[in-house]
Amino acid sequence: MIISWLANPDRFSKVFAPVRPWVAGLSLILFAWGLYLCFASPEDYQQGDTVRIMYIHVPAAWMALFTYLVMGVASFFGLIFRHALADAAAKAAAPIGAVFTALALITGSLWGKPMWGTWWEWDGRMTSVLVLFLFYIGYIALHASIEDEQRAAKSTAILALIGLINLPIIKFSVDWWNTLHQGASVFRPDGPTVAPAMLWPLLVMALAYKALFVWLWLIRIDTEILSRKYNGLRARLGFREGGA
Amino acid sequence: MALSLVVDALSLKKGYRHLIHDLSFSVAPGECVALTGANGVGKTTLLRTLAGFIRPDGGHVRYAGGVDPEGSVAAQAHYLGHAEALSPGRLAGAELDFQRAFLGGTAAGQAEAIRRLNLSPLLELETRMLSAGQKRRLSCARLIMARRPVWLLDEPMSPLDTEHRAKLAELMQGHLSEGGLIVCAVHDALPFEVRELRLTAPAMEAVYG
Amino acid sequence: MTPPSPSLALLKRDLGLSLARGGGPVLAAGFYLTLMAMVPLSLGPEAQTLSKIAPGLTWLCLALASLLSLERLFERDYEDGVFDLLRTGPLALEWVAFLKCLAQWLGTGLILSLMTPVVMILLGAPVGVAGWALVAALIGSFSFALIGGAGASLTLGSRKGGVLIALLVLPFYVPPVIFGAGLMQAFVTGAPVFQALSLLSAYGLFALALGPIAMGAALRSALN
Numbered sequence: 001m002i003i004s005w006l007a008n009p010d011r012f013s014k015v016f017a018p019v020r021p022w023v024a025g026l027s028l029i030l031f032a033w034g035l036y037l038c039f040a041s042p043e044d045y046q047q048g049d050t051v052r053i054m055y056i057h058v059p060a061a062w063m064a065l066f067t068y069l070v071m072g073v074a075s076f077f078g079l080i081f082r083h084a085l086a087d088a089a090a091k092a093a094a095p096i097g098a099v100f101t102a103l104a105l106i107t108g109s110l111w112g113k114p115m116w117g118t119w120w121e122w123d124g125r126m127t128s129v130l131v132l133f134l135f136y137i138g139y140i141a142l143h144a145s146i147e148d149e150q151r152a153a154k155s156t157a158i159l160a161l162i163g164l165i166n167l168p169i170i171k172f173s174v175d176w177w178n179t180l181h182q183g184a185s186v187f188r189p190d191g192p193t194v195a196p197a198m199l200w201p202l203l204v205m206a207l208a209y210k211a212l213f214v215w216l217w218l219i220r221i222d223t224e225i226l227s228r229k230y231n232g233l234r235a236r237l238g239f240r241e242g243g244a
Numbered sequence: 245m246a247l248s249l250v251v252d253a254l255s256l257k258k259g260y261r262h263l264i265h266d267l268s269f270s271v272a273p274g275e276c277v278a279l280t281g282a283n284g285v286g287k288t289t290l291l292r293t294l295a296g297f298i299r300p301d302g303g304h305v306r307y308a309g310g311v312d313p314e315g316s317v318a319a320q321a322h323y324l325g326h327a328e329a330l331s332p333g334r335l336a337g338a339e340l341d342f343q344r345a346f347l348g349g350t351a352a353g354q355a356e357a358i359r360r361l362n363l364s365p366l367l368e369l370e371t372r373m374l375s376a377g378q379k380r381r382l383s384c385a386r387l388i389m390a391r392r393p394v395w396l397l398d399e400p401m402s403p404l405d406t407e408h409r410a411k412l413a414e415l416m417q418g419h420l421s422e423g424g425l426i427v428c429a430v431h432d433a434l435p436f437e438v439r440e441l442r443l444t445a446p447a448m449e450a451v452y453g
Numbered sequence: 454m455t456p457p458s459p460s461l462a463l464l465k466r467d468l469g470l471s472l473a474r475g476g477g478p479v480l481a482a483g484f485y486l487t488l489m490a491m492v493p494l495s496l497g498p499e500a501q502t503l504s505k506i507a508p509g510l511t512w513l514c515l516a517l518a519s520l521l522s523l524e525r526l527f528e529r530d531y532e533d534g535v536f537d538l539l540r541t542g543p544l545a546l547e548w549v550a551f552l553k554c555l556a557q558w559l560g561t562g563l564i565l566s567l568m569t570p571v572v573m574i575l576l577g578a579p580v581g582v583a584g585w586a587l588v589a590a591l592i593g594s595f596s597f598a599l600i601g602g603a604g605a606s607l608t609l610g611s612r613k614g615g616v617l618i619a620l621l622v623l624p625f626y627v628p629p630v631i632f633g634a635g636l637m638q639a640f641v642t643g644a645p646v647f648q649a650l651s652l653l654s655a656y657g658l659f660a661l662a663l664g665p666i667a668m669g670a671a672l673r674s675a676l677n
Contacts, residue, residue: 079670082301131624138621145611150257154674155607159621162603162667166625169659173628176652177635235258297540298677321540327534333473334466345462346542386538 007085009225016218017076023215030208036184037201050114051198057107059206063213064104064132072164075157082227085221087153090160091143092220096213099137104129124175131170135163137144149228246273246423247320247337247393248308249294255302256289258356264290265446266303273309273393276416276426278434287429287438288325290443291396294427311404321394328379332372336363336382339371340389348391357385361411369390376403384412395419397428410435459543463552471528471560477522479560482568485518489572504577508586508637511573515565515590515633516626518583519597522561522613523605523622526553527672531609536676547669553609554602554664578641585640589653593633596657599626599664628656 038055071093076131078086108126120126139156146152249271256264263286263325271277279287292298294305307320340363344354358364361381366374374382381404387395395416401409413435416426428434471477492510496502527550530536539549569590570583578586604622608614636649 131627134620134624138624141613141617142607142611142621145608145613145617147611151610151674151677155671158667158671158674159607162625162663165663166628169656170624170627173631173652173656177631292677295537295541297537312599319541321541323537325534325537327532327537329538330536331470331529331533331535333465333470336468338469342462342466345461346539348459348543363600 007083009085009088009228012085013222013225016222020218023218027208027211027215030204030211034083034201034204034208037204041197050111051113053107054198055201055205057104057111058202059209060100060107061104061129062103063209064129065095066210067093067100067159067213068132068135068164068188071097071160075160078153079157079161085177085225087150087157088221088224088228089217090157091153092217092224094139094143094156096216096220098133098140100209100213101129101133101136105133121165124171124177125175127174127241128171131174132167135167139163149231209225246309247425248272249427250306250308250328250392250427251294251303252306253303254290254293254300254305255288256293257301258289259318260284262301262446264443267443268303269441271425271427273423273425274420276420276428276434276438277327277437278438278440279427279443280431280440282445285443285445287443288398291323291398291427292325294394295396296438297323320392321396322390322392323398324383324387324400325397328371328383330371330374330379330382332370334371336369336371336374337367339382340367340385343386344389347386347390349386353391353439357388360388360390360415361385361408366422377405377408377413380404381408384415384439387415393424395424395426395428397426399429399431401430401432460548460552463539463544463549464556467553467556468559470577471522471557477557477560478564479520482516482564484521485514485565485568485572488514489576492576495525500577504579507573507578508582508641509578509634511569511576511578511586512593512630512634512637515569515594516623516630518565519562519594519601519626520615520619520622521602521616526602526605527609528605528614531675536672537651540676545669546672547665550602550606550668550672551599551665554598554668557602558595558598563591563596566590566594567568573637578637582637582640585636585646585650586672589633589636589650591659592653593629596653596660597626597627599660603664603667603671606668606675609671609675629653632656 011233038052041052043049043051071090074086074090074093077083078090105126108129110123112126113119139159142159143152143156146155251267252267254267255262260294267290269277279290281287289298293300294429296305330336339360340354343349344351358367361384363381363385366378366382371379380400384400400412404412414419416428416434417436419426428438461616489511492506493503496506527536530553540546542549544552548644566587570586573582574580601618601622604618604625607621608617611617631654632649636646636653637644638644639649
């Protein structure tokens with residue numbers, strides 16, 4: 001079982017340390033390529049140049065959701081199999097996801113100004129992403145407020161799972177509340193409706209974001225493992241000095 | 245009533261480091277084990293694990309030969325911790341009534357507990373008015389109100405005065421003679437024969453594994 | 454006389470605790486009324502404006518007032534060590550948590566729900582709205598109590614209590630607030646209310662299913 005073999009924190013650090021620079025390089029190359037494509041792609045006949053915001057905004061919004069999904073899955077494994085590594089992975093993903101979500105909100109707002117004439121439009125999607133951002137904030141705040149590392153991991157894992165179950169419901173309720181927004185237009189059962197010239201840069205950018213996420217995530221997991229080790233040893237020393 | 249406790253290769257972690265590593269022992273019916281050891285060595289954590297409050301990180305805690313094999317560990321045991329499980333604003337009598345109803349005790353048992361622990365002067369007082377020793381006496385009432393084979397006691401004697409220490413020792417001996425078992429964290433020796441289990445910190449190599 | 458069942462004993466005790474000294478209900482009801490009194494003061498007393506926003510605002514205030522007593526829901530018994538006793542009882546921790554939420558709701562949510570139609574009408578909603586407002590508020594406040602209980606159990610033992618609970622719980626209050634306020638809106642505009650009511654009830658059932666499981670897991674982790 002490769003997964004249980006890797007689940008040992010020390011082994012994980014050793015195996016993935018050399019992988020990290022490659023992922024970083026991949027991310028850089030993809031970003032360079034993607035950004036080139038963004039500016040090389042034709043402007044939209046309606047939106048003009050502002051359509052280029054989409055290449056930053058849409059992948060960020062995807063990543064916001066994707067990262068939450070990653071957090072949910074890691075939390076699930078942490079909760080069921082009580083793996084220290086899964087806890088670390090979930091905790092490590094949260095701030096990255098929060099930043100992606102904030103980026104999606106900010107670029108969405110920037111895009112909204114020329115498109116809709118307002119910085120913020122209370123449409124279903126924007127509102128759902130805002131709630132997702134609140135989820136991330138709640139997760140991070142809860143983690144920070146519980147001192148016992150293991151308890152914090154457990155409580156936040158439960159929160160992440162409740163959130164994961166609730167996300168579709170909240171999305172539905174917000175859509176129900178406001179049906180006045182454009183439908184999702186890239187992945188539809190009847191095929192993409194975005195012109196291929198726009199789809200390419202979008203996909204390259206999406207991959208670049210993914211690689212960036214993996215890179216940052218690996219660094220943060222490793223940091224988490226090290227800090228736990230440090231805390232464990234320090235507590236141990238304290239016990240030696242104070243207790244014996 | 246005859247229930248024995250088997251602890252097999254138990255490992256407990258505090259945070260992500262080991263507190264107790266590979267601990268095995270067993271307690272037979274009618275036996276009292278006194279847990280001793282330095283502060284912070286894991287006596288309370290071990291007791292709470294025996295009560296089923298904490299899931300072991302390795303090994304097993306088993307209660308063998310129970311009257312009710314379906315019942316959970318917790319429902320076979322009384323756990324008396326540092327906190328007395330009393331709400332400060334409620335009357336001592338009301339708390340006793342609640343504990344009896346909740347734990348499935350009998351009215352006769354409640355009367356016996358009140359008599360043996362000399363609780364009748366306390367019943368009309370709010371529990372926040374009681375001293376530490378009085379609160380502990382109130383907590384001990386549930387040992388008698390609802391009979392259970394396993395008593396897990398965390399330094400039960402410490403707040404009690406001499407007279408009530410003797411009373412509690414008497415209750416514990418009575419419980420043992422009926423075939424019950426006791427695991428008890430102590431600092432001072434108990435006034436009857438017990439088996440001592442001394443906890444020590446695990447070796448450095450086992451701390452982070 | 455048969456001895457009272459453990460569940461009933463716990464419910465009675467918790468209800469007594471939440472009613473004792475008027476802490477829970479008086480506080481929540483007072484907060485609710487004060488919030489509502491601030492509304493005309495901040496928006497002006499024009500009946501037309503008020504009656505338009507009354508249903509939605511009432512729901513917002515109901516959600517906020519439901520947050521108030523959450524902090525003490527488990528904290529009290531956690532600090533006093535009562536959970537050690539409760540866990541050696543015959544009831545599953547999920548059921549214990551549910552009973553505590555129920556007692557809490559009987560002590561505060563129920564009273565807030567009874568006040569809701571009155572407050573709405575005072576703010577200028579049509580009188581006919583009262584029946585639906587009560588039904589919706591009952592279902593809504595019960596979902597608030599269960600979801601709020603999950604939030605309270607997660608923050609147990611952390612020192613930031615109240616504000617943290619509000620931060621965690623409010624996003625989850627979005628669907629019931631939307632459905633509840635939507636129901637009121639539908640009634641006022643003469644649209645059929647059954648869609649909103651069934652969605653609100655569905656969320657209530659969902660909270661009923663998820664809440665106790667989440668609380669059980671969170672309490673187990675907090676109480677070790």
